[in-house]
Amino acid sequence: MQENNEPKGKAKGGKARAAKMTAEEKKAQSLKMVQAKAELASMPKVxxxxxxxxxxxxxxxxxxxxxxxxxxxxxxxxxxxxxxxxxxxxxxxxxxxxxxxxxxxxxxxxxxxxxxxxxxxxxxxxxxxxxxxxxxxxxxxxxxxxxxxxxxxxxxxxxxxxxxxxxxxxxxxxxxxxxxxxxxxxxGYQRIRERDSLAKILEAFVAKELQPWVHTFSPDYYEQLCRLRGIPYPPQKRNFPAYFGTLTNKIVYDRLAPGLREELKLAASKSKKSGRLHQHLTQEIGHPKLREHLSSVVTVMKLSNNYEDFETKFEVVHPELPKPSTRK
Structure with a gap:
């Protein structure tokens, strides 16, 4: 039996209306749709x-x-x-x-x-x-x-x-x-609010290209890091210890891509001459890799009793990457 692919219901009515429209009307409708999409894209998000x-x-x-x-x-x-x-x-x-x-x-x-x-x-x-x-x-x-x-x-x-x-x-x-x-x-926004306080610490290490991704760190990451370090979560003083930024460098950036930490420092300095950071963390590769790595980090954290236990297990799962050669 031959399948009937003719449009039905609203789709059929829409096709009929489109067939009756003039070129100017079609252009106006297309412009209206583009404007609607642009307005939707510019709206704040939950x-x-x-x-x-x-x-x-x-x-x-x-x-x-x-x-x-x-x-x-x-x-x-x-x-x-x-x-x-x-x-x-x-x-x-x-x-x-x-x-x-x-x-x-x-x-x-x-x-x-x-x-x-x-x-x-x-x-x-x-x-x-x-x-x-x-x-x-x-x-x-x-x-x-x-x-x-x-x-x-x-x-x-x-x-x-x-x-x-x-x-x-x-x-x-x-x-x-x-x-x-x-x-x-x-x-549950208080959990995100606490996370933002750590984001401010990380901004000292992370160049502009990466800053939007700092907020992709899940609250679980900070909650588990606090547990392993014996710190209340959320912190009593509303701020995470400054050394959490150093720990995150070691846990994340030293294990994400060879030489990434050095690139971050270079990109953050005033003497930066080239925007090489995006080669490590692009929307297509870097960002998904960051999320994937963080998911693995949190899993190892949950399986650990304290920070020393975490370091031992983490080194097995994600050994520190070798530093790139500095020879020309």
Whole structure:
């Protein structure tokens, strides 16, 4: 039987519409698609948090995330913010807009809230298609303050008692623990934050080409390194010992490629004359090799009782590479 490869459903309709388009219309549509892809690529990405690990405050659950932008913005999803206030998530955008613009709460909100609601953040979640919409997490505290102020003035309408009850519940939760700390705990971001403190140490050894990859070191690597060295994790002083950078050089860079450590120092110096570092760590080869090596390192760490035990086992699995000859 001959297979029918004719498009069906939406695909068939799309093909029919494309056939009717003029050359100018096709060009405009193509440009629109390119612009949409560019916008999506430029959006901040989620680095911590997931929809199945919400922030819980009493009976209220909030989808929360941490983004990879400059400020590491903590956000609540638009749907999560609406759910926290007892609204239908599908009507989140309209309800939030009407909530402060010309509504009964307008006299009680600060000047920043309307702008923040209008300028909702678009961001990419690797676990969902397209993009998500959210707001800075601190905006919820401002909204709750406005609701409670309106309630105190007696301007809440009949049937809005539940809104005031939820606002009070949320504010009490925020008062017990800072909202940023709550989001960090719910998303696991505090583990990444501790990792970043070590990244700053490593930046003294790693040239610019490699710095974006410093953050590919998993939290397991630092947690196991702390365990083997007898140091609490996360560190009590919020910073890892400076010598961790030296250990990482020996564990990673001395075993990743011959002469890599020397190249890193050369590339980091002001007298660098050639960008040879990328020959060792490229997107196609160097980066995958780094991840592969780190995975092996963590496995050996987990099998070790202390740092001396780790050194013995690690030398068997990943012996130090010979230094390249300096002869011309």
């Amino acid at each position: 680095i911590a948090g997931s929809n199945d690990e919400p922030l819980k405050i009493g009976e209220i659950e909030l989808e929360c995330y941490v983004l990879d932008d400059e400020n590491k913005t903590r956000v609540f999803s638009q749907r999560g913010l609406a759910s926290a206030l007892g609204w239908d998530p599908s009507q989140a955008a309209a309800r939030l807009a009407n909530f402060t613009e010309g509504g009964f709460l307008n006299p009680f909100v600060n000047n920043e809230i309307p702008d923040l609601l209008r300028g909702a953040l678009k961001f990419k979640n690797p676990h969902t298609p397209g993009y998500m919409i959210g707001y800075p997490a601190t905006i919820l505290a401002d909204l709750c303050d406005a609701i409670l102020a309106a309630d105190a003035k007696g301007v809440l309408k009949k049937g809005q008692e539940e809104l005031a009850r939820r606002a009070l519940l949320l504010v009490r939760g925020f008062a017990r623990v800072g909202i940023v700390a709550l989001v960090d705990e719910a998303t």
